[in-house]
Structures are given as structure tokens and as C-alpha cells.
Amino acid sequence: MKGESFGLILGISIGVVIGVFLAILALYCTRYRKKQINSSSCRRSATIPIRTNGVDTCTVLSDSTLDPDSPRNYGKGSNGMSLWFDSFKKNNVVSASGILEFSYRDLQKATQNFTTLIGQGAFGPVYKAHMSSGETVAVKVLATDSKQGEIEFETEVKLLGRLHHRNLLNLIGYCTEKGKNMLIYAYMSNGNLASHLYDEKIEPLSWDRRVHIALDVARGLEYLHDGAVPPVIHRDVKSSNILLDQLMRARVSDFGLSREEMVAGHASNLRGTFGYLDPEYISTKTFTKKSDVYSYGVLLFELIAARSPGQGLMEYVELAAMNAEGGTGWEEIVDARLEGNFDLEELNEVAALAYKCVNRTPKKRPSMRDIVQVLSRVLKSRHCKKHHRGTSLSATPEEVAIDIDQAEDRTSVSEHRRGDSIDSMDTDL
Numbered sequence: 001m002k003g004e005s006f007g008l009i010l011g012i013s014i015g016v017v018i019g020v021f022l023a024i025l026a027l028y029c030t031r032y033r034k035k036q037i038n039s040s041s042c043r044r045s046a047t048i049p050i051r052t053n054g055v056d057t058c059t060v061l062s063d064s065t066l067d068p069d070s071p072r073n074y075g076k077g078s079n080g081m082s083l084w085f086d087s088f089k090k091n092n093v094v095s096a097s098g099i100l101e102f103s104y105r106d107l108q109k110a111t112q113n114f115t116t117l118i119g120q121g122a123f124g125p126v127y128k129a130h131m132s133s134g135e136t137v138a139v140k141v142l143a144t145d146s147k148q149g150e151i152e153f154e155t156e157v158k159l160l161g162r163l164h165h166r167n168l169l170n171l172i173g174y175c176t177e178k179g180k181n182m183l184i185y186a187y188m189s190n191g192n193l194a195s196h197l198y199d200e201k202i203e204p205l206s207w208d209r210r211v212h213i214a215l216d217v218a219r220g221l222e223y224l225h226d227g228a229v230p231p232v233i234h235r236d237v238k239s240s241n242i243l244l245d246q247l248m249r250a251r252v253s254d255f256g257l258s259r260e261e262m263v264a265g266h267a268s269n270l271r272g273t274f275g276y277l278d279p280e281y282i283s284t285k286t287f288t289k290k291s292d293v294y295s296y297g298v299l300l301f302e303l304i305a306a307r308s309p310g311q312g313l314m315e316y317v318e319l320a321a322m323n324a325e326g327g328t329g330w331e332e333i334v335d336a337r338l339e340g341n342f343d344l345e346e347l348n349e350v351a352a353l354a355y356k357c358v359n360r361t362p363k364k365r366p367s368m369r370d371i372v373q374v375l376s377r378v379l380k381s382r383h384c385k386k387h388h389r390g391t392s393l394s395a396t397p398e399e400v401a402i403d404i405d406q407a408e409d410r411t412s413v414s415e416h417r418r419g420d421s422i423d424s425m426d427t428d429l
Ligand SMILES: Nc1ncnc2c1ncn2[C@@H]1O[C@H](COP(=O)(O)OP(=O)(O)OP(=O)(O)O)[C@@H](O)[C@H]1O
Pocket: 118, 119, 120, 121, 122, 123, 124, 125, 126, 138, 140, 169, 185, 186, 187, 188, 189, 191, 192, 236, 240, 241, 243, 253, 254
């Protein structure tokens, strides 16, 4: 009996010891697991924008860029904007997509409390801002009653942060403080193309300049269509969305309408600007790259005639087309302010190209790549003609620009493919 109770006590004691041991082991394991989860979430949070009071602890930059003015390239600089990125970076946070987060206070100060209005679009007002770093930028404030909402704002930030080309307007950064959503862009000192075509107070653009602008815009759109992965359809190509820098090089801006296409794939309502809209899109409600080509064709005719679609541009074009046989005879629609100072051969080539772009049948329209090729050829033969005339010894800035363009063309395809991808878009904003 004594022996039995001794065995029982021993058994219970061993059971208790094992139980306590297992409990301690379980507690230790739980703590260790918690620690691991914490440390991995720390690592994840290191890629989202963190305000660091001037110290850029979170600089996760992609190496994709085609644009010498791209925020990621400011440090390398090729056109006098060399230290932009570095100077901004000191005071702002760089997000994973390489764009900067600005503070509301800095922007409020730089825009003199949002009084330096330079434009008003569907998105909201645009202000000119002088940053304390000495740089000038444009600040687009998303209007609270804007049709374009917060989700689209975030989509635009993520999308634009990945798209860089020298003929697209650069997104430098954003701000989402005080219930406001703002986008910060490179400042384009020569404003928009529409004002150069229609404002009587501004000197008319020369014919040569117009063709250069046409090629710049075509290259920007070619990049969106064929360089970006997945492709981007702009959906609102028009003269007020073409901005001109201090060298009068054109940049395509306002990807506002490209966003819905990216998100939904199929638009439910008609979007865009009346007069530039592809008739095929109006009837099918399906927007394609060729719809951008149609709008681009309207823009080309605007450049030729300095008449807006709202002033009956396309009716005017259709009348002229009846007389323009075999791609000649377009001179009757040319902007009178050019006073006959244009190359007739170039004019007929550009107008014939524009007419192909506005063909009712989308399939018959050229691609943006074809358009770039035609316009490059026009400028190349202009350059050759000047060489033959012996004027090349004193090359104009435009002629030099052609040489640069041609050199860049040779490298652009490989650069396009060097990771300008938005398919692995970070969702950290
Ligand atoms: N980065 C910039 N640099 C200089 N001016 C700019 C810049 N961004 C916009 N602007 C000016 O502000 C105007 C309004 O721009 P925004 O892109 O908001 O609208 P929009 O293109 O004119 O019209 P919508 O929004 O209807 O397409 C432009 O036409 C231009 O004159």
C-alpha cells in the first residue's frame, strides 16, 4: 500500500514537472514567433514613405528612366537641372517609386499661401511654387469637388512615378496632408501649346518649331503606347495638355484620363475633350491607342491651322481635303500668322499624315511609332536640305537639336526596354 502511494506521488510529480516544462517551452516559442513577425513588419514598413525630418533613410529607387529630367536623374543632369533631385531630397521623403513626399507647410510657403495661380484644369487649380531649394515647380491641387477622386489621385501618383520620358511632364512628388491631395510637377516656363496658338499677345510659333513640337508629342505618346509596360492610353491629347519648357521642347501632360483605362480596362462613360474624340470611340465606347492617334491628328491640324476644334477645325479640314489630292494642296488651311513662311513640301507631308490619323477607320490610322518615323524623316530631310544649301556651318539650335534627337533615337529602343515597367507597381502610397 505504502509502495503504491509512493509510486502515485512520484508519477504526479513527474507529470507536473513535464507540464511546467512544456508550458515554459510554449511560452518561449510564442515570444520568439512574435519577435520574428515584428522584425519582418519593420522591414516591410521601411519601403513606405516615412517623414524623417530631412534625413532620407528610405530611398528605394528604381533604375528605370528615359528622361534626363527624371527625379532619379536630376543628380546626373544634362540640361541645367542637375542638382534638383539632391536639393529636394534633403528636405523630402523619397518613396519606393522614386517620387518625393512634400510637406503641406513647404508648399504653402512656396506658393505664397496658394495665391500664385497659373492654370485651372478639370483636376483643380495649378500654382507656381518657388521652393526654398531655389527650384520652381508646379503644384496641382486636387479639387475637393473634382470628378477625379482620391483613388485616381493615388493611381496617378503610382503610375506617373514609373513613367519617365523626356517628352512627358515629370511628376516630381506629391503631398497628402490637411485633407488635400497635391501633385508636384516640373515647371514648364513656356506654358501650354494652346496659348501659343491662340493668344494674340504671344508671338506665333514658326513653322519649324511647330514640326519639332509635333515630333516631341509623337515621341511622348509613342513611349506611352509602346514603351510603357503595360501600355498607357492617354485619352485626352489636346493642345492645352502639351506644355513647353524653356527650350520650347514639348511635354505631354495630364494623364488624368489614362487612369480609368488602367484601372477598369473598359470605360463606362465618354471621357475626353469634345472635338478631339475619336468618332469610333463615341459609337463603341472602347478607347484604343488608335483613339489617341485620332486626337493627335486633330492636334497636328491645330498646329497647321492655329484653329481649335471648337472653331470648326475639322469641318475646315474636310473642305480642304476635297481639294488636297495626292497629298498636296493643303496650303489653304495654313495659319495666316505664318505669313507664308513655311516649307510647302513639309506642310503637305505633315497635313497628309494628320489626315491619315483622323481616318474614320481606326485600322487605317498609323501607329504612334509610324508617326514618329514620318516626322523624323521630315526633319531629317529639312536638315539635309540646309546642309546642301551650305548653311550647316552655322547650325541653328533647332538643327543641333535634330542631331541630338537622332543620336538619342539610336539608344531609345534599348532604354525603353530597360525596365520602364509599371506592372510590378508598388502599392505603398
Ligand atoms: N507643370 C506645369 N508648368 C507650367 N504650367 C502648368 C503646368 N501644369 C499645368 N500648367 C498650367 O495650368 C493649366 C491647367 O493645367 P491642367 O493640366 O490642370 O488642366 P488642362 O490640361 O488645361 O485642362 P484639363 O484638366 O481639362 O485637361 C495648363 O493648361 C497650364 O497652362
